[in-house]
Amino acid sequence: SQQGEEDPQALSIQEGENATMNCSYKTSINNLQWYRQNSGRGLVHLILIRSNEREKHSGRLRVTLDTSKKSSSLLITASRAADTASYFCATVSNSGNTPLVFGKGTRLSVIA
Amino acid sequence: DAGITQSPRHKVTETGTPVTLRCHQTENHRYMYWYRQDPGHGLRLIHYSYGVKDTDKGEVSDGYSVSRSKTEDFLLTLESATSSQTSVYFCATSRGIGANEKLFFGSGTQLSVL
Numbered sequence: 001s002q003q004g005e006e007d008p009q010a011l012s013i014q015e016g017e018n019a020t021m022n023c024s025y026k027t028s029i030n031n032l033q034w035y036r037q038n039s040g041r042g043l044v045h046l047i048l049i050r051s052n053e054r055e056k057h058s059g060r061l062r063v064t065l066d067t068s069k070k071s072s073s074l075l076i077t078a079s080r081a082a083d084t085a086s087y088f089c090a091t092v093s094n095s096g097n098t099p100l101v102f103g104k105g106t107r108l109s110v111i112a
Numbered sequence: 113d114a115g116i117t118q119s120p121r122h123k124v125t126e127t128g129t130p131v132t133l134r135c136h137q138t139e140n141h142r143y144m145y146w147y148r149q150d151p152g153h154g155l156r157l158i159h160y161s162y163g164v165k166d167t168d169k170g171e172v173s174d175g176y177s178v179s180r181s182k183t184e185d186f187l188l189t190l191e192s193a194t195s196s197q198t199s200v201y202f203c204a205t206s207r208g209i210g211a212n213e214k215l216f217f218g219s220g221t222q223l224s225v226l
Contacts, residue, residue, distance in 0.1 A: 031211040042217030104154035
């Protein structure tokens with residue numbers, strides 16, 4: 001079963017706009033990761049945010065984590081056509097050494 | 113894709129036939145995983161390996177078996193393929209396991225079972 005659920009399922013924006021995707025999860029976590037998947041390719045790791053961090057930046061990416069609400073958001077600023085992809089959050093369902101569990105993803109389309 | 117090669121990239125087979133997918137890594141990562149990706153379900157873990165000859169089941173392991181005889185190779189076998197196993201299969205690797213470890217993915221195998 002999915003630990004994380006992304007919202008919205010699909011998002012379409014104009015180039016230059018900001019894109020925000022949300023992830024809600026069910027149980028307490030240590031860290032949360034975000035991945036990107038371009039069409040026909042495997043997933044690529046974007047960023048990891050630790051449970052004691054509220055916000056983290058990497059280039060045009062901004063990730064927030066609210067452990068009280070069990071949610072995270074991924075913001076892509078000044079989006080480009082090349083940002084068109086699916087985005088997934090991933091975490092583990094407990095504090096142990098278990099594999100990552102992925103959400104169903106958000107499909108982002110950036111229109112030039 | 114970080115030295116992870118999946119073969120074949122595409123396969124069409126018939127119901128009831130055995131199918132083996134191969135994942136080869138050059139990263140010397142201890143952990144290897146097989147996920148399947150389906151519309152509406154995202155990625156779901158089939159099996160994973162934490163070392164040579166050490167494997168464990170994931171969320172959707174029924175109908176699948178795995179083997180890891182060398183650090184670099186992880187095989188996924190469908191003993192008798194069914195149409196419900198039509199999917200895109202991804203192999204992934206990581207140095208360690210858990211929420212701190214990032215995964216590196218192969219490019220996927222598109223499997224169609226007719």
